[in-house]
Amino acid sequence: MTAVIWLYQFTIFTFIFSLFQIPYTAAIFAHEDIGVYAVVSTVECLLRLGAAILIGKFMIDNLSFYGMCLLISSIIIFTIYMWYGKAHYKECHYHKTTDRKLYKELLSFSGWTLFGNVANIGMQQGNIILLNIFFGATINAAFGVALQINNAFGALCNSIIIPLRPAMIKAYAEENFSYLNKLFSVGNKLILYALLAIGTPIILEMPNILNWWLNITDESFILFARLIIIYIVCLSMNNPITAIIQATGKVKEYHLKVESITLLCLPISWLFFTFHLPSYFALISMIAVSVVAHTIRLFCLRKYYRSFSINSYVTTLLLPGITILILGVGSSHLLQQNIDSNFLRVLFIFLYSPTFFIVSALLLGTNKSEKKVIYSYVHSFITKRLCR
Structure with missing residues (x-):
């Protein structure tokens, strides 16, 4: 104590x-x-x-x-x-100001953003409490391992969106909406395909990874770890949307609508457990809520940013992404089934799967203008590092 x-x-x-x-x-x-x-x-x-x-x-x-x-x-x-x-x-450098309007705007913006973050944290921590009440320490530990994986994927997602966020906000302020749309599309595709490239081989080889990493072979740990990756892919797609919403300043309406859905996760999980459903339904609840919340985000973005098209989002991002996902998972699973050695299977899956998703994303998932934006950012990043 x-x-x-x-x-x-x-x-x-x-x-x-x-x-x-x-x-x-x-x-x-x-x-x-x-x-x-x-x-x-x-x-x-x-x-x-x-x-x-x-x-x-x-x-x-x-x-x-x-x-x-x-x-x-x-x-x-x-x-x-x-x-x-x-x-x-x-x-x-600190400068004292008496501009009450500025204070009000800052408190409103930060307060509603904090509400959004608290809702997401509450969903995870609340499920920890529910799992501990209904299932005990072992299942709680499985969820804890899954959250460690969630944190690692979250850090990866942040590293992708952080370089794009200032440029997106600047483009909106300058009303350069054509460039903002390119950045928005590029940000979505970088997040989606990067998470698929890394998440797919981890999901497929999760039993070996947990066995080598933590000497764990329990099926509940493996299932929780797999489901948390699906959850983080669904959740991370909101980052470019949130960046534009923050640029518009309409954070109150956005977070109020979205997080009202997010907060439903805990009562849904409680109902699942009350009806004696398995512990992994906590993550099923989190995934379902994140998908519904993402749909609400899309409609909010359409309302507050008129240059955004839901039809374009579906046809240029979701449909190609689902197609590449099916092809990538199918071919990786086929390769997995034809290798007996655990070590060699993990090695080949981790070489093949990311390569497949990266190549497929460049060939099928991006257009010429998006490739130019990606190449310019990569070139700019390398140039800045060499000139320091």
Whole structure:
């Protein structure tokens, strides 16, 4: 109990310093200095890795020590962001303002955005509580492993959308809607095909991955891990939509409609468990709710951004994406069935499947203008890295 209390205190302060760094990371994104964000993020990962390696090396409770190290890491990262922001951006210096309209707009925007984030976190954490009540610690642990996979895929998705978000908001502000539509389409396709390329081989070889990673062979762990990948693919497709909605400023109506659907996940899961359905129906509920919420997002985008076409979204993204998914999964499964060695099967699946999705996406999933945008971003990224 003492260790838990200390960990709780460390976590609170870690969260506070994470909040403090938001204005500085926002300034970095606004100036499109993505390389700086990448470097600092790498430093943060290394600090956390170092904390994990040092567990057990000191005469301190391991849980308390790890929480303390995460707090120190958070303070260091905040300090780096604050120093860089103040050194390079004039807007990162404090200026007192009495503009009440500005305060009202900022509080409304941040408040409704926070409501959206809390709804998604509540859906996951609420399901943890329900699983613990109805099924106990083992199933709860399976869901915890699945959430670790969810966090990894979420980080991948964020790394894709972060470079595009400032350009999308700038294009909307300049009323350059043709360019914004290209960025929106490119962002959707990058997220979809990247997640399919990485998620498909992981889903197919999940039994071997969990066995090698955590020495786990329990079917519930495998099923939860597979379903969470399907959930994150469905959920991640909202990122380009949210970027445009935030650019329009219509966040109140958007989050109120969407998150009202999201919050239905918990009562649905409770009903499933009350009627004695299996534990994995928690994830079935999450997937179903995310699909319905995404449909609501599309109609919200159509209402607040007149240049968006749902028909075009379906014909240029969803239909080619589903076709490529069916072909990719089918051919990967066929290859999987013809290799007996576990190691060789995993190796070939992880070589073949991503290659298939990347090549198919370039040949069938993107048009010439989208290829140009992708190539220009890749060229710009490489050029910036070489010139530093």
